[in-house]
Amino acid sequence: MPLKSERTTSNKLLKSINQQRVLRLIYTDGPISRVELAEKTGLTQQTITNIVNRFLEDDYVLETEPVSGSSGRKPIPLIVRSNEMFAIGIEIAVKYIRGALIDFQHRVIKEFKIDVPVYESKDHPLDFVRQTIDELLQHVPKTGQLKGIGCSIQGLVDAKQGAVIYSPGLRWREYPLREKLESLYDLPVYLENDANLLALVENLNGRLAGSVNNITIKFDYGIGGAIVLNNQLCTGATHVAGEFGHYKAFAGKYLHKCHCGASGCMTTLASVSGLKRNGGYAIETFGSLLDAGDPQAVALFAAIEEAAGLAISNLITIFNPDHVLFTGKLVDVLGQRLLPLLRNRIFATIPDSCKGVILEHLPITPDESTLAGGLVINRFFDVPLESFSM
Ligand SMILES: [Zn+2]
Structure with missing residues (x-):
């Protein structure tokens, strides 16, 4: 027989699982009545009533007008107050900090961006992050309506511990960002590596929604990537996977x-x-040098295409994904030249049995600050033990 403390813990967990399942159903399926909630969750009417009462008290949920036409006592449809709940998303990049205040319908209320030529110390990025958050906070209509802060970070991130393990561009090593931000703002803070976050969003409701096994590669300021196997983000033993x-x-x-x-x-x-550091080229002008037939630029581009093509071909052979998704600034700027060549090289070099793989790219690298805000929304409706990542 389990100890009392263990029983209490599992009862608590069960309670919070039920509560979150109900809240998520109201969010995804609302307007929805208490009766329908009981049917869909298998919980008793009384349990549903108790849970919904708590949500009404906390202002998470709103009762709407009953639909006319039905006979007898009309069920009251419930919806989440998604236009009165907000999240802040921050993209912490090597060259800029970008923030967005969004509501729970993913609508952008306010954006703010600071360009940063260089970070001078390990606390320097945090100064800009605070400045961004403070600016966005002024646009939250009512205190208490902001439900959290999500951060997308160019670097190795331990999402569970809320720490940045290593980001050379941000000068961070073993940096406890979540702890620092939570003590400043008294709000839940969530972190994710930028490429992992992008891959999560694309897997949930983007180009990878129908995929089970996939690879995302972000050719950006640096190169990031994510591996999803059997619908699970694979982070590896020390968060280096991808x-x-x-x-x-x-x-x-x-x-x-x-x-x-x-x-x-x-x-x-x-x-x-x-391209800049070792090739001596700015991404913005590299394309025109290729157009002009600059021999060094042309040779470098060919070397990059061959190296990247073979690397991706090997990745496809090792992981056997059903989709590979390309994105990042390099793809935004050079994609029209690079992607057809990559495609040819990849399909010429992968085993026949892998040739069902679909190569996709995003037309433009998504705004990671709104994705980071989405992280807060996802976590808010998360059901314990069912979480997609980690
Ligand atoms: Zn290296």
């Missing part, structure tokens, strides 16, 4: 040292920062 930027891709005259300590990593050339 960091395709450190795939060994270059040799010979294109071999450059990487900030990770190794050499020849894909990010040393096939990224916005790599």
